[in-house]
Amino acid sequence: MKNMAKCIGEFEWQGIGGDAIKSLTDAENGDMLSSVAWRKVRSILMKELEERPKLGMMKEIAALELESRCVVLKRKRDRRMMIKLRGGTAAFQIQVGRWQGVERKERTCKECQSEETEDVCHWLLQCPAWDHLRRPLVEDVSQCDGFQGQSLTKQEAFVLATACTNYTLLNYLCSMWYARFSA
Ligand SMILES: [Zn+2]
Numbered sequence: 001m002k003n004m005a006k007c008i009g010e011f012e013w014q015g016i017g018g019d020a021i022k023s024l025t026d027a028e029n030g031d032m033l034s035s036v037a038w039r040k041v042r043s044i045l046m047k048e049l050e051e052r053p054k055l056g057m058m059k060e061i062a063a064l065e066l067e068s069r070c071v072v073l074k075r076k077r078d079r080r081m082m083i084k085l086r087g088g089t090a091a092f093q094i095q096v097g098r099w100q101g102v103e104r105k106e107r108t109c110k111e112c113q114s115e116e117t118e119d120v121c122h123w124l125l126q127c128p129a130w131d132h133l134r135r136p137l138v139e140d141v142s143q144c145d146g147f148q149g150q151s152l153t154k155q156e157a158f159v160l161a162t163a164c165t166n167y168t169l170l171n172y173l174c175s176m177w178y179a180r181f182s183a
Pocket residue numbers: 109110111112113114118122126127128129
């Protein structure tokens with residue numbers, strides 16, 4: 001414990017300087033260390049989630065337990081689109097802003113006036129700019145069990161899972177994709 005107190009004495013914590021820290025009891029030292037450790041772990045975790053949002057969507061897709069793999073798609077451009085959408089690497093503002101170091105709250109949709117962050121979910125299910133192309137897609141997917149009444153995240157996962165085996169849905173998704181990205 002003496003060595004620990006010595007080590008602690010060499011840094012500051014919440015404005016308490018070295019010598020004051022040395023005079024803390026072991027229990028107080030323990031509390032302080034666990035608070036410092038948790039802050040560090042949490043910041044690493046938040047950074048991971050920020051950098052790898054794809055893990056979140058892939059988990060949602062996996063949770064649906066639907067047979068859904070991009071490799072079964074015959075056209076290369078379909079596979080590429082689905083991999084980007086599912087993996088969180090499509091060039092929506094959320095991702096482009098990350099590459100450019102733009103603050104998250106400023107990665108808003110440039111296709112509409114909503115001021116919402118443009119991510120896959122906004123583009124796929126919410127952005128009014130794509131309402132006309134989304135309508136047939138939603139009509140089609142609404143006939144499947146497991147879509148209606150779900151949260152937006154689950155609906156997004158459902159579309160991204162189902163499009164790998166439902167070519168009608170895939171084609172609607174392609175129309176939205178090319179409207180957004182080949183302008
Ligand atoms: Zn929008």
